[in-house]
Amino acid sequence: MVxxxxxxxxxxxxxxxxxxxxxxxxxxxxxxxxxxxxxxxFATGLVVVTACTYIYRVGFLGISAGDWILAVGIVLGLLTFxxxxxxxxxxxxxxxxxxxxxxxxxxxxxxxxTGFAAHINAVIVNLFPADAKLMRDRWTIFLTIIPSLTFxxxxx
Amino acid sequence: xxxxxxxGGGILKFLATIDRRIVYFVLFVxxxxxxxxPIGMPISVAPDxxxxxxxxxxxxxxxVVLLHLGTEFSGWNELSAGAMASAKMVVEREAKxxxxxxxxxxxxxxxxxxEGLKGVMEAKGYKYREDTLNLGYMFPNEPAVAAAAADFHGxxxxxxxxxxxxxxxxxxxxxxxxxxxxxxxxxxxWNQALINHWRLPFGTKIVAHIIxxxxxxxxxxxxxxxYEGSLGSLRGGAELEYMIKAPGPGxxxxxxxxxxxxxxxxxxxxxxxxxxxxxxxxxxxxxxxxK
Numbered sequence: 323m324v325x326x327x328x329x330x331x332x333x334x335x336x337x338x339x340x341x342x343x344x345x346x347x348x349x350x351x352x353x354x355x356x357x358x359x360x361x362x363x364f365a366t367g368l369v370v371v372t373a374c375t376y377i378y379r380v381g382f383l384g385i386s387a388g389d390w391i392l393a394v395g396i397v398l399g400l401l402t403f404x405x406x407x408x409x410x411x412x413x414x415x416x417x418x419x420x421x422x423x424x425x426x427x428x429x430x431x432x433x434x435x436t437g438f439a440a441h442i443n444a445v446i447v448n449l450f451p452a453d454a455k456l457m458r459d460r461w462t463i464f465l466t467i468i469p470s471l472t473f474x475x476x477x478x
Numbered sequence: 479x480x481x482x483x484x485x486g487g488g489i490l491k492f493l494a495t496i497d498r499r500i501v502y503f504v505l506f507v508x509x510x511x512x513x514x515x516p517i518g519m520p521i522s523v524a525p526d527x528x529x530x531x532x533x534x535x536x537x538x539x540x541x542v543v544l545l546h547l548g549t550e551f552s553g554w555n556e557l558s559a560g561a562m563a564s565a566k567m568v569v570e571r572e573a574k575x576x577x578x579x580x581x582x583x584x585x586x587x588x589x590x591x592x593e594g595l596k597g598v599m600e601a602k603g604y605k606y607r608e609d610t611l612n613l614g615y616m617f618p619n620e621p622a623v624a625a626a627a628a629d630f631h632g633x634x635x636x637x638x639x640x641x642x643x644x645x646x647x648x649x650x651x652x653x654x655x656x657x658x659x660x661x662x663x664x665x666x667x668w669n670q671a672l673i674n675h676w677r678l679p680f681g682t683k684i685v686a687h688i689i690x691x692x693x694x695x696x697x698x699x700x701x702x703x704x705y706e707g708s709l710g711s712l713r714g715g716a717e718l719e720y721m722i723k724a725p726g727p728g729x730x731x732x733x734x735x736x737x738x739x740x741x742x743x744x745x746x747x748x749x750x751x752x753x754x755x756x757x758x759x760x761x762x763x764x765x766x767x768x769k
Contacts, residue, residue, distance in 0.1 A: 346502050365583065372582035372615050379614075380622075383635050425620050432674035436704060444702040 493752030501745055508741050512733035519733050526697070527717040530707030533685045534564060534659065539572040541658030542651055546672065547587050548580035548617070553665030553689055554587055559728025560687040560715030561663045562594045567722055569598045573658065574647050575610040580617040580667045588612045588638070607637075607646050614638025623671040627654035627680060654680035659706075662686045673704050687714065 341357035377396070384392040398417035405414040449464060451457050537543060545565055549557055568575050577588045592599070592612070604610055613634055617623050626633045630651050636642055650656060654676040662669055662684055669686060676682040687709040688696045696708035709718060713735070716728030 347499065368585070369582045372585055373618070376615055376618055379636055379640065380616075380633060384632075387635065389632070421619075428620050428624050429671070429674065432678050433670070436670070436673045436678055436702075440702040440704055441698055444698070 490755035494756040508737040533706035541573040547584040548664040548667035550583040563718040624675040
């Protein structure tokens with residue numbers, strides 16, 4: 323037996339989905355706007371609540387466990403709100419710069435291996451293995467790599 | 479001899495100017511029909527799916543497995559069948575299952591996973607905190623993924639409810655090297671970060687269940703040895719359901735997929751007949767008239 327809550331969720335979900343699909347009819351209409359704005363509002367609210375919960379679980383609980391360095395992150399996070407005040411907006415560049423810099427540095431020092439070296443290594447293989455199917459696959463990759471690389475010749 | 483345009487077009491004009499609402503309606507019927515009443519059309523299993531299956535099949539009791547939900551709800555529709563089949567395989571092997579979320583929208587997914595696994599978890603005597611944990615949203619950015627790899631308890635102190643994870647089976651997990659397998663359910667959220675910071679420095683095994691547009695990239699990662707296996711889209715999920723003999727939404731959706739794809743092929747053929755039989759001759763006629 324389906325309870326009233328599950329039934330209501332299914333009905334509202336189906337209604338909102340059909341409102342979304344009404345855009346396929348080709349014209350803007352109030353039902354589509356209702357669905358679109360409900361979705362955006364719900365998603366924004368969810369992100370705010372989830373982010374706050376994350377800051378509490380990782381930041382505040384971490385600090386209370388003696389990991390004081392996390393307080394720096396919370397202070398930097400608060401400094402991003404200086405963008406709201408035009409006179410002090412320049413301060414927000416500091417946390418944004420640190421955040422972007424940390425993320426880029428972490429990504430680039432490893433992506434060079436996982437995004438380039440490992441893939442280059444993977445195609446340096448014997449082109450004449452005993453298995454015919456494997457040989458076909460390897461030749462296909464080998465031959466398609468050559469025109470792929472010409473992309474860089476055209477754009478230099 | 480008169481052209482199709484001079485004749486008024488007839489069937490060729492109809493094919494060239496067919497109302498797109500008719501196309502949508504036909505697709506709607508072909509998708510909804512098999513979902514309401516499944517046909518059970520045959521399915522073949524790709525070698526990639528076998529490789530993915532074998533990587534999970536190697537798990538044993540007490541192995542700790544991370545199910546990473548790097549997806550939004552839109553992606554979940556495509557990945558749910560494979561994710562549920564993968565999680566079921568983990569529980570059937572009595573490995574410890576940890577769910578972690580990489581996107582705010584995915585915070586609503588773990589309850590769906592537990593609901594879907596209810597039967598197999600009860601059969602295997604699974605208990606929350608003893609055999610499984612939901613850690614909630616823990617990967618908001620790449621530094622968090624990297625931090626969890628180097629010092630897991632430095633980042634994660636509680637489960638999604640705020641209860642401490644101290645004293646649970648996660649005590650033995652210190653770094654990324656202590657995980658037996660990562661099952662990465664992914665639409666492009668932190669999949670590269672997991673490879674960069676878990677696989678590369680710690681050698682953590684990763685299998686990826688990805689959406690259709692990511693299949694070619696994931697296959698390259700398999701070839702490069704960065705993934706143990708990859709499972710592509712809802713089709714892959716259906717194949718995994720078939721392999722573990724647990725028919726579910728994936729196999730059910732395949733009927734609709736097959737019929738919808740056949741209908742699209744037919745519409746493409748009809749559209750081309752209309753184009754070459756009516757639209758193109760009409761354009762040639764107009765150009766000549768200007769001169």
